[in-house]
Amino acid sequence: MAGYAVYRLPKEEKCTFMMQAESVPLHLESCQEFDGHSGFVIAPFVVSDDKPIVLLQPETTNIYGSVGEIPADVAEMIDKMSMLDAVSADDEASGAERKHYSHDFRNCHDRLVSGAFRKIVLARMSAETVSCEKSPFALFRQACEMYPRMFVALFSTSRSGTWLMATPEVLLEQEGDAWHTIALAGTMQLEGDALLFDVPLGNGCGSLSPDNCPAWSDKNIQEQRYVATYIKECIGRFSHDVSEAGPCTARAGNLVHLRSDFRFALEEGAGIGRLLDMLHPTPAVCGLPKKETFDFIVRNEHTPRGYYSGFAGPLDVCGRTNLYVSLRCMYIRDSRNFHLYAGGGLLQDSVEEQEWNETEAKMETMRKILNH
Numbered sequence: 001m002a003g004y005a006v007y008r009l010p011k012e013e014k015c016t017f018m019m020q021a022e023s024v025p026l027h028l029e030s031c032q033e034f035d036g037h038s039g040f041v042i043a044p045f046v047v048s049d050d051k052p053i054v055l056l057q058p059e060t061t062n063i064y065g066s067v068g069e070i071p072a073d074v075a076e077m078i079d080k081m082s083m084l085d086a087v088s089a090d091d092e093a094s095g096a097e098r099k100h101y102s103h104d105f106r107n108c109h110d111r112l113v114s115g116a117f118r119k120i121v122l123a124r125m126s127a128e129t130v131s132c133e134k135s136p137f138a139l140f141r142q143a144c145e146m147y148p149r150m151f152v153a154l155f156s157t158s159r160s161g162t163w164l165m166a167t168p169e170v171l172l173e174q175e176g177d178a179w180h181t182i183a184l185a186g187t188m189q190l191e192g193d194a195l196l197f198d199v200p201l202g203n204g205c206g207s208l209s210p211d212n213c214p215a216w217s218d219k220n221i222q223e224q225r226y227v228a229t230y231i232k233e234c235i236g237r238f239s240h241d242v243s244e245a246g247p248c249t250a251r252a253g254n255l256v257h258l259r260s261d262f263r264f265a266l267e268e269g270a271g272i273g274r275l276l277d278m279l280h281p282t283p284a285v286c287g288l289p290k291k292e293t294f295d296f297i298v299r300n301e302h303t304p305r306g307y308y309s310g311f312a313g314p315l316d317v318c319g320r321t322n323l324y325v326s327l328r329c330m331y332i333r334d335s336r337n338f339h340l341y342a343g344g345g346l347l348q349d350s351v352e353e354q355e356w357n358e359t360e361a362k363m364e365t366m367r368k369i370l371n372h
Ligand SMILES: C=C(O[C@@H]1C=C(C(=O)O)C=C[C@H]1O)C(=O)O
Pocket: 121, 169, 184, 185, 186, 187, 223, 257, 284, 285, 327, 328, 341, 342, 343, 344, 345, 346, 362
């Protein structure tokens, strides 16, 4: 079965389309198998036989100047190659979604209060149905237009199914000897005039008026600091040359997050695979301590995450790697049924209603596209 990926990097116009039709994508158990390979990576939150890391190794790669330049026959092929699973059965009523979140929240909160966990990211899924049929390519084009600052990707393989994302979170980028990652966490809904710039935290508001400059709570600052400390420690094992900038307030659609940037050089002999295996999943999507929160999520979260909160992107394509955390995404089940995913970091003092609302706000990124 043919697989494809079509993507557009943040703040770029050009779109890359990749297709593997003559052979089967590689299914991998660990990122260490990446070394020496190139293609488009689709990694789940937790690797299993059923949900492996998929490496698309395209025979065809086309680069277009913008999404509008993708020819109609390619758009049609994308829709045709999308593996849509027309069976519908196990979606739960939205009342049940809220009840299950409440159960999961209390379960997590108990561990935060007892001190077993310092932070845990609780996620959920919402099954949405729309009244008129949507084509995957039309949704991708819409996402490119609505979210110029996000990594927008649509891909489909027989193992992963079809997913669309518009994510703000870099997992790992590389061009030549220059490597880059970010610590992204803490969330507020954007209000008033839209933010136009990323502004430094506690360092004035650039050209924004104080009314537009969000004041971050201690909880959000702490959540992001956990992620930044973890990432710095991971990179420190592979590099003695790391520069850190931020945190600053970064916009992602209708939300803002706190973001620190890390630029570094990889020590000789250190491959991308080992670094990725150590980094992923970061406490931006998992928790601390890592192993305990990871096991807890896999065993207890109501809906399996699948490829949500894994990562995806081009690996060593034209000398560049751009891997992003798979957030603000949906599984495209068929032309009318979609599974939207979102989560948020919980600390001891998290309040259930606020956290639920945060997942709703994150799901708006995809909902806006569906309802457009
Ligand atoms: C888990 C998600 O987002 C992550 C969690 C955040 C938070 O807890 O504030 C913020 C940005 C992302 O790192 C998601 O979008 O589903």
